[in-house]
Each structure stands twice: as structure tokens, then as C-alpha cells.
Amino acid sequence: MHRHRGGNNELNLQNYGLTPELSSAAAAAKPLVLARVISVNRTLYRVVAEAGEFSASVTGRLTNIAMGPEDYPTVGDWVLLRLPANAADAGSIERLLPRRSVFARKAAGRTSATQLVAANIDTVFICMALDGNFNERRVERYLAVANASGAQPVVVLTKADLSADVASQEAIIAAIAGPEVAVLTVDATSAAGILPLIALIEAGRTYAFIGSSGVGKSTLINHLLGLDELATGAIRASDAHGRHTTTGRELLLLPSGGIVIDTPGMRELGIVDAAIDETFADITELAQSCRFNDCTHGSEPGCAVQVAIAAGTLDAARLTSYQRLQTEQAENIALRGKARELAKINRMFGSKKQMHQMMKEIKQRRR
The missing domain is CATH 3.40.50.300 (P-loop containing nucleotide triphosphate hydrolases)
Structure with a gap:
């Protein structure tokens, strides 16, 4: 088995999935170096770079531009790292490189926050x-x-x-x-x-x-x-x-x-982004034959989906699952939009109250 090695031991990043595109991004960002996140413990990261394995934290700049949890590194991310002067110290993650894939879910509990899994x-x-x-x-x-x-x-x-x-x-x-x-x-x-x-x-x-x-x-x-x-x-x-x-x-x-x-076992998998039509391709294909374009597949006449259920070629429980996931995704998209808008306001003005106060003062000056 390949084990992660510590600070001064050089590593071959090709073993960690290095691609020519990532190498080019790193070459253009010197003196920052390319690293991959191998574990996350709250705000402390463990990363591997060619120079070895390091602890790291994100810089204030990265924190300032982050709109939510999805804008921070997670396990599997490639980042640009400023190496510490001493291998025992923490490096600084200055940039998060574009992801080619990400598995995310809604954070557990009554929140719209996104939790990145990998x-x-x-x-x-x-x-x-x-x-x-x-x-x-x-x-x-x-x-x-x-x-x-x-x-x-x-x-x-x-x-x-x-x-x-x-x-x-x-x-x-x-x-x-x-x-x-x-x-x-x-x-x-x-x-x-x-x-x-x-x-x-x-x-x-x-x-x-x-x-x-x-x-x-x-x-x-x-x-x-x-x-x-x-x-x-x-x-x-x-x-x-x-x-x-x-x-x-x-x-x-x-x-x-x-x-x-x-990854830890999940008690629940809340929907953040889901390819529902692709996953339920049988239902979306049937829906194209419904009489009405906006058919909800309930009691409308000419519903091809309900015809398939009556004929026994589609499980009614599968339709219920499809509709439930659609509703859940729509609700969470709306909540996340509001949350990101609030985060933007807080970054620009400090709070919604301060924003309204500033707008009030601007109107008074224009009178």
C-alpha cells in the first residue's frame, strides 16, 4: 500500500492523479505549488505536494471571496499552495483550482447550506x-x-x-x-x-x-x-x-x-444539485407523450405516465420518488439563492439592516 509521507519526503503527484492541465496551471502560478487535499478537519487541511505532505489553511483572500461552503476546498480538490518556510508549519492555500467533478449534498438539519463530500x-x-x-x-x-x-x-x-x-x-x-x-x-x-x-x-x-x-x-x-x-x-x-x-x-x-x-456513512442525502430527468429517463420519455406539456402526471386526461402505471409498466412509487426529488431540489435552489444573496449583502454592507440604512442615507442626500 502507498502511504502518505511527511514534510521533507518528495512525492510523485502522478500517483495522486496529476494531469497535464494541472501541471500547466501550476507552472503559471510559481512560486505557488500544486497540491491535492487528502483530508479535512474543520478549517485545517492535509495536502500532498511534490515536496511532501503538509498541514495547510486557507488564506484570508480565499475566505473573503467565498460565498459558501462550496467555495472552500474539500477532499480531492487541487489547490495552489504557498509552502511554509519550516516543513513542520502549515502552508497557505491561496487558490482553489476548477473542479472537473464534485459530489455535494445539503448539509444535515434545517439549513440550505451545501456540504461537499468529495x-x-x-x-x-x-x-x-x-x-x-x-x-x-x-x-x-x-x-x-x-x-x-x-x-x-x-x-x-x-x-x-x-x-x-x-x-x-x-x-x-x-x-x-x-x-x-x-x-x-x-x-x-x-x-x-x-x-x-x-x-x-x-x-x-x-x-x-x-x-x-x-x-x-x-x-x-x-x-x-x-x-x-x-x-x-x-x-x-x-x-x-x-x-x-x-x-x-x-x-x-x-x-x-x-x-x-x-466517506462517512450518510443518514440522509439532501438534494443540492441532481440530474433528476436523466436518472428518471423512463418517466421523462413517457411525459413527452402526455396530452399537455405542463402535465403534472396526476389526474389530467391523456397522461401517458398514468397510463403506464395503470398498465403495470411503471411503478407508482417511482413516480412519487421522482416528484418528491423535483420538489426538494426546487425548494433548496430557492433557499440557496436567498442564502447567497444574503452573504453578498453581508460582505458588502455588514448586514441587511446596514444596507437599508445606507440606501436611506443616499436617498436623503439626493433630495
């Missing part, structure tokens, strides 16, 4: 256990977010040894995922059981494992690493859920040369 991913493995945690609606939600991320989604069905009918569950998920998304079934209790996953890993490419707690993400990554590098929790027989496993996000190098990002 960036610059080539493939996102959506893990779903074939035990009591099996939930096809949850797969739809994860696929909608993954399809919008810019990464290629792959559904990984875990714990095949605990399923009473693997073939039936595979067929359900394959129908949901569609022909463009691969569906793998793995069994981590044997070496042969994870060969389909190993076959997909390519050197220099970045993979993120996403899924609910207890679906076996860390166990799979342990097998890929060849070691018990990540803590895994016991499974409660009563509900088939795992105890706490991964608590933070970390980028790791695999012996095969692949790059993997492990």
Missing part, C-alpha cells in the same frame, strides 16, 4: 447492502446526485452473502440504474467476491465510495488496501446496521495505483 472524482461507487438495509428509493436519490456530479456512477451491491434472492434485487437496481450505469454485486467475505470491483480500479484514477452507514464501504476499501487500514464497526443483528465506521473523509492510495476517497 471533488475531482472519476467514478463514484454508490454502495447498497443486500440485507435489511436494501432500499431502491435510496438508490434513486444517490443516482440523481451522482449523475449531476460529473463523475461516472457505479452501483455496488454489497453483502450478497446476506441476501435471500440476489438475482431479484440485482434486477430491481439494474432497472432503476438504466443501461448507462454498471451494477456490481460483491461479497466481502471472500477474496473472489470482490473481484468485480477490483477489475474496475485503474491506476491514477479517483474513486469515491458513497452510501449509508453499515453498507460495508470501509470493509471494501480495506480489501482494496490489503490491510485493516480503516476502522470498521460491528453489525447489530437486530437491524443490520453498522456502528460508527468512517468518521471523516480521506484520500488514500491503493497498491494497484488507484486513488480512493472514503
Whole structure:
């Protein structure tokens, strides 16, 4: 296994997914150096550069131009770093380079804030256990977010040894995922059981494992690493859920040369950006045959979607899921727009109250 090395040990960034475009960006930014974020702990980052591994923090300039959490680095990001004079000190992240993909969700709780899960991913493995945690609606939600991320989604069905009918569950998920998304079934209790996953890993490419707690993400990554590098929790027989496993996000190098990002299990995946029409292509295709262009697929006459449900070729629960995700995304887009507008006002004026006071003073001067 490749381990991250400390301060004075030189690293080959090609092992971390370096591309010619990134090399060009770094060459034009000297004396800043190129680095990749391998872990985040609140406002402290761990990064790797050619000179080695460093702690780092963002500069005030980057903080000042940030409109929200999505404007800060996350695991997998490429950044331009000012190296510290002493390797034991923290470097300064001065610029965040454009992302080619990002998996994001709405932060948990009653907020519109965005939480970045991982960036610059080539493939996102959506893990779903074939035990009591099996939930096809949850797969739809994860696929909608993954399809919008810019990464290629792959559904990984875990714990095949605990399923009473693997073939039936595979067929359900394959129908949901569609022909463009691969569906793998793995069994981590044997070496042969994870060969389909190993076959997909390519050197220099970045993979993120996403899924609910207890679906076996860390166990799979342990097998890929060849070691018990990540803590895994016991499974409660009563509900088939795992105890706490991964608590933070970390980028790791695999012996095969692949790059993997492990993420904590998610209790919920709130929608920030989702490719809903792409994920529910069967419904959007049916909708083109509806009598009315603005058909809500409810009680309108000539609704092709309702005809398909009546004929048994479309599951009514899938339509409900589609409509729920559409509503959730629209509501969150509106909330995020308001939040970013407020952030802009606060940056320019200090607060909304101060903005109104300034506008009032300007009007009085013009009289």
C-alpha cells in the first residue's frame, strides 16, 4: 500500500492523479505549488505536494471571496499552495483550482447550506447492502446526485452473502440504474467476491465510495488496501446496521495505483444539485407523450405516465420518488439563492439592516 509521507519526503503527484492541465496551471502560478487535499478537519487541511505532505489553511483572500461552503476546498480538490518556510508549519492555500467533478449534498438539519463530500472524482461507487438495509428509493436519490456530479456512477451491491434472492434485487437496481450505469454485486467475505470491483480500479484514477452507514464501504476499501487500514464497526443483528465506521473523509492510495476517497456513512442525502430527468429517463420519455406539456402526471386526461402505471409498466412509487426529488431540489435552489444573496449583502454592507440604512442615507442626500 502507498502511504502518505511527511514534510521533507518528495512525492510523485502522478500517483495522486496529476494531469497535464494541472501541471500547466501550476507552472503559471510559481512560486505557488500544486497540491491535492487528502483530508479535512474543520478549517485545517492535509495536502500532498511534490515536496511532501503538509498541514495547510486557507488564506484570508480565499475566505473573503467565498460565498459558501462550496467555495472552500474539500477532499480531492487541487489547490495552489504557498509552502511554509519550516516543513513542520502549515502552508497557505491561496487558490482553489476548477473542479472537473464534485459530489455535494445539503448539509444535515434545517439549513440550505451545501456540504461537499468529495471533488475531482472519476467514478463514484454508490454502495447498497443486500440485507435489511436494501432500499431502491435510496438508490434513486444517490443516482440523481451522482449523475449531476460529473463523475461516472457505479452501483455496488454489497453483502450478497446476506441476501435471500440476489438475482431479484440485482434486477430491481439494474432497472432503476438504466443501461448507462454498471451494477456490481460483491461479497466481502471472500477474496473472489470482490473481484468485480477490483477489475474496475485503474491506476491514477479517483474513486469515491458513497452510501449509508453499515453498507460495508470501509470493509471494501480495506480489501482494496490489503490491510485493516480503516476502522470498521460491528453489525447489530437486530437491524443490520453498522456502528460508527468512517468518521471523516480521506484520500488514500491503493497498491494497484488507484486513488480512493472514503466517506462517512450518510443518514440522509439532501438534494443540492441532481440530474433528476436523466436518472428518471423512463418517466421523462413517457411525459413527452402526455396530452399537455405542463402535465403534472396526476389526474389530467391523456397522461401517458398514468397510463403506464395503470398498465403495470411503471411503478407508482417511482413516480412519487421522482416528484418528491423535483420538489426538494426546487425548494433548496430557492433557499440557496436567498442564502447567497444574503452573504453578498453581508460582505458588502455588514448586514441587511446596514444596507437599508445606507440606501436611506443616499436617498436623503439626493433630495
